[in-house]
Amino acid sequence: xxxxxxxxxxxxxxxxxxxxxxxxxxxxxxxxxxxxxxxxxxxxxxxxxxxxxxxxxxxxxxxxxxxxxxxxxxxxxxxxxxxxxxxxxxxxxxxxxxxxxxxxxxxxxxxxxxxxxxxxxxxxxxxxxxxxxxxxxxxxxxxxxxxxxxxxxxxxxxxxxxxxxxxxxxxxxxxxxxxxxxxxxxxxxxxxxxxxxxxxxxxxxxxxxxxxxxxxxxxxxxxxxxxxxxxxxxxxxxxxxxxxxxxxxxxxxxxxxxxxxxxxxxxxxxxxxxxxxxxxxxxxxxxxxxxxxxxxxxxxxxxxxxxxxxxxxxxxxxxxxxxxxxxxxxxxxxxxxxxxxxxxxxxxxxxxxxxxxxxxxxxxxxxxxxxxxxxxxxxxxxxxxxxxxxxxxxxxxxxxxxxxxxxxxxxxxxxxxxxxxxxxxxxxxxxxxxxxxxxxxxxxxxxxxxxxxxxxxxxxxxxxxxxxxxxxxxxxxxxxxxxxxxxxxxxxxxxxxxxxxxxxxxxxxxxxxxxxxxxxxxxxxxxxxxxxxxxxxxxx
Amino acid sequence: xxxxxxxxxxxxxxxxxxxxxxxxxxxxxxxxxxxxxxxxxxxxxxxxxxxxxxxxxxxxxxxxxxxxxxxxxxxxxxxxxxxxxxxxxxxxxxxxxxxxxxxxxxxxxxxxxxxxxxxxxxxxxxxxxxxxxxxxxxxxxxxxxxxxxxxxxxxxxxxxxxxxxxxxxxxxxxxxxxxxxxxxxxxxxxxxxxxxxxxxxxxxxxxxxxxxxxxxxxxxxxxxxxxxxxxxxxxxxxxxxxxxxxxxxxxxxxxxxxxxxxxxxxxxxxxxxxxxxxxxxxxxxxx
Ligand code: SF4
Ligand code: SF4
Numbered sequence: 001x002x003x004x005x006x007x008x009x010x011x012x013x014x015x016x017x018x019x020x021x022x023x024x025x026x027x028x029x030x031x032x033x034x035x036x037x038x039x040x041x042x043x044x045x046x047x048x049x050x051x052x053x054x055x056x057x058x059x060x061x062x063x064x065x066x067x068x069x070x071x072x073x074x075x076x077x078x079x080x081x082x083x084x085x086x087x088x089x090x091x092x093x094x095x096x097x098x099x100x101x102x103x104x105x106x107x108x109x110x111x112x113x114x115x116x117x118x119x120x121x122x123x124x125x126x127x128x129x130x131x132x133x134x135x136x137x138x139x140x141x142x143x144x145x146x147x148x149x150x151x152x153x154x155x156x157x158x159x160x161x162x163x164x165x166x167x168x169x170x171x172x173x174x175x176x177x178x179x180x181x182x183x184x185x186x187x188x189x190x191x192x193x194x195x196x197x198x199x200x201x202x203x204x205x206x207x208x209x210x211x212x213x214x215x216x217x218x219x220x221x222x223x224x225x226x227x228x229x230x231x232x233x234x235x236x237x238x239x240x241x242x243x244x245x246x247x248x249x250x251x252x253x254x255x256x257x258x259x260x261x262x263x264x265x266x267x268x269x270x271x272x273x274x275x276x277x278x279x280x281x282x283x284x285x286x287x288x289x290x291x292x293x294x295x296x297x298x299x300x301x302x303x304x305x306x307x308x309x310x311x312x313x314x315x316x317x318x319x320x321x322x323x324x325x326x327x328x329x330x331x332x333x334x335x336x337x338x339x340x341x342x343x344x345x346x347x348x349x350x351x352x353x354x355x356x357x358x359x360x361x362x363x364x365x366x367x368x369x370x371x372x373x374x375x376x377x378x379x380x381x382x383x384x385x386x387x388x389x390x391x392x393x394x395x396x397x398x399x400x401x402x403x404x405x406x407x408x409x410x411x412x413x414x415x416x417x418x419x420x421x422x423x424x425x426x427x428x429x430x431x432x433x434x435x436x437x438x439x440x441x442x443x444x445x446x447x448x449x450x451x452x453x454x455x456x457x458x459x460x461x462x463x464x465x466x467x468x469x470x471x472x473x474x475x476x477x478x479x480x481x482x483x484x485x486x487x488x489x490x491x492x493x494x495x496x497x498x499x500x501x502x503x504x505x506x507x508x509x510x511x512x513x514x515x516x517x518x519x520x521x522x523x524x525x526x527x528x529x530x531x532x533x534x535x536x537x538x539x540x
Numbered sequence: 541x542x543x544x545x546x547x548x549x550x551x552x553x554x555x556x557x558x559x560x561x562x563x564x565x566x567x568x569x570x571x572x573x574x575x576x577x578x579x580x581x582x583x584x585x586x587x588x589x590x591x592x593x594x595x596x597x598x599x600x601x602x603x604x605x606x607x608x609x610x611x612x613x614x615x616x617x618x619x620x621x622x623x624x625x626x627x628x629x630x631x632x633x634x635x636x637x638x639x640x641x642x643x644x645x646x647x648x649x650x651x652x653x654x655x656x657x658x659x660x661x662x663x664x665x666x667x668x669x670x671x672x673x674x675x676x677x678x679x680x681x682x683x684x685x686x687x688x689x690x691x692x693x694x695x696x697x698x699x700x701x702x703x704x705x706x707x708x709x710x711x712x713x714x715x716x717x718x719x720x721x722x723x724x725x726x727x728x729x730x731x732x733x734x735x736x737x738x739x740x741x742x743x744x745x746x747x748x749x750x751x752x753x754x755x756x757x758x759x760x761x762x763x764x765x766x767x768x769x770x771x772x773x774x775x776x777x778x779x780x781x782x783x784x785x786x787x788x789x790x791x792x793x794x795x796x797x798x799x800x801x802x803x804x805x806x807x808x809x810x811x812x813x814x815x816x817x818x819x820x821x822x823x824x825x826x827x
Pocket of ligand 2: 234287291292296305
């Protein structure tokens with residue numbers, strides 16, 4: 001047993017200095033960054049003509065007016081199910097993408113990733129690449145360090161203010177609000193929102209970075225539960241890469257071991273070292289140096305990995321330089337690993353780090369693992385990679401029953417929402433029977449029920465509605481304070497008391513319940529809406 | 541800490557806790573996490589100084605900011621009242637007959653009147669204004685003292701049979717039990733049943749007609765249609781404040797009825813009285 005001092009309870013953050021990297025994924029991520037940031041910053045400034053009564057901002061969350069405007073779509077509070085539907089779609093979308101591509105959201109689209117990327121870019125422009133930054137970090141706080149740091153912080157702060165500033169434009173007319181903000185006339189809540197979002201952007205993007213992903217964000221925990229062994233994620237082909245290291249003498253033994261573990265897999269799964277002595281990984285640490293999370297993907301899948309794929313680019317670059325096929329680090333699934341089968345007896349130590357064969361000592365590839373096969377006598381059994389095995393093609397990882405079910409559910413809800421969007425009426429009608437009292441008797445002995453009718457005019461113009469009823473029984477309708485027509489102003493909801501009367505001694509007057517339907521009809525367009533309700537009689 | 545176990549793959553010590561073979565690693569927390577704990581402690585201390593917090597023997601510390609939820613409610617109410625001040629003043633002075641011509645003021649009046657009604661009137665007239673035995677139903681089209689908005693406001697302002705106010709509506713039905721014989725009262729009951737269209741004994745009703753003219757018509761009118769000047773109910777319609785069957789009618793004639801309503805000045809302001817009148821007026825019976 002080791003010493004009795006317990007491990008420390010708290011650990012300081014290890015600074016990370018991601019190196020610049022070029023390649024397919026990096027380029028792709030630049031594009032995503034440009035598009036997402038562009039959408040975020042510019043959307044509030046797009047204009048959309050809705051007539052004089054309504055705001056002309058294409059995307060606007062009007063909290064005071066309780067409306068959400070999205071180009072030609074206008075959502076009222078009672079249509080909140082659209083938001084619920086979109087949230088369900090977002091949830092299912094996350095299931096789908098995570099089960100197919102792991103933490104692809106984290107790696108590419110998460111604001112934390114995008115803004116951190118942007119902040120790192122600024123950092124690199126001002127302080128230089130990884131090595132320069134490490135030197136600066138270690139340097140004393142002299143004039144130069146102060147200058148660089150302050151420049152960097154100033155630019156970060158500018159980005160942060162712009163980020164917080166852009167957010168509030170989604171909630172008010174952007175040009176007006178911008179003027180108000182600069183003339184100090186905006187509402188305090190606008191400044192408070194900008195201040196809070198500026199602070200979080202500045203701190204999360206500049207200083208917390210991977211700490212947010214590792215310790216603060218619940219996503220990784222949820223996503224971890226959605227992945228399976230068929231999920232494509234960023235991984236290291238250790239069976240091709242190991243034993244890692246520079247080519248050196250004495251590595252023959254390892255090569256011999258490797259001969260015992262032949263591969264019959266795709267080209268990129270083959271060790272292509274000419275000498276046949278070493279794995280393809282030259283242990284250059286490029287993949288580690290570019291990693292924004294500060295981890296070594298060669299250790300296997302880790303909870304820190306956001307699958308940003310930058311290590312793929314870094315390693316592909318190295319592979320190109322040493323003339324080997326790309327994809328030592330790549331998008332791959334756990335079950336892309338060639339399986340182990342029992343092989344020959346060999347003089348290797350089980351699962352160890354070192355093995356001796358032919359007088360030389362070498363790192364035993366993980367392929368030499370013996371744990372999961374029965375052992376013969378004292379001699380552990382070297383296992384080898386299956387020879388008649390090929391990994392699943394990419395599309396089979398993506399097109400699986402699970403992802404198909406998610407996609408179908410996702411599209412069903414999407415189609416349902418679009419359908420609901422097209423069939424929704426621009427008349428909102430609710431009829432609420434007044435049940436206190438259920439009915440009253442009038443002087444002439446007739447029986448009357450009252451109904452609270454709410455009429456919503458969702459168009460931009462005033463509309464006149466006629467109210468009617470249909471029923472099998474002889475009932476008549478009348479309105480409080482109006483004949484039979486009411487005017488509902490544009491974008492407003494009218495509350496109208498409506499009476500339904502049954503003549504003295506008539507069937508509905510004396511029976512318990514009578515069904516009826518209250519209609520509204522636009523006097524001009526003839527558009528109609530109706531609600532079913534009931535009439536309470538004396539119920540002899 | 542006698543038995544330490546190290547996880548083979550990560551090389552990290554475990555806590556020794558195990559669930560179905562899954563072991564918990566004993567990784568250190570990031571230090572900033574600790575700082576956030578300290579920050580929340582500092583914040584909470586500041587909070588208890590700024591806001592009401594520490595319990596004392598009576599009450600609690602009031603906090604430097606002087607905040608209280610009651611105070612906030614009072615502030616909100618004051619703010620709403622201030623925002624409505626112009627409308628309220630307008631409502632207090634309005635000519636009720638023209639109220640409906642001003643939709644904004646009318647909406648304000650009925651909404652406010654609904655609140656006044658629920659607080660002050662619903663105890664007798666019911667939360668739905670349907671009344672009860674002895675308490676008039678305000679939803680129907682039958683009014684004892686008049687159902688236009690001004691008459692309603694007058695009733696609310698002065699009350700009914702309110703001795704303290706000479707302007708209050710006043711009338712008193714004699715208790716005929718002391719004046720008429722039992723048979724005569726039975727005949728009157730039959731007559732009232734007849735004129736209100738109920739089943740009746742025709743012979744008795746015939747006798748009652750004459751008795752009615754002598755004793756009742758001065759208030760209830762020759763045809764029994766009532767008189768609003770005196771709050772005398774219409775006896776020919778389907779609405780009965782105290783019940784319209786023979787037993788109830790006989791009781792009413794014998795003992796008379798004397799319903800009173802309190803005056804609502806000065807308890808309610810002019811604006812409130814106008815508001816509640818507007819509210820009652822639009823419940824379905826307003827004239
Ligand atoms: S970049 Fe590739 S070759 Fe270099 S250490 Fe990483 S896995 Fe090995
Ligand atoms: S291991 Fe690779 S994919 Fe994962 S976070 Fe680091 S660089 Fe990105």
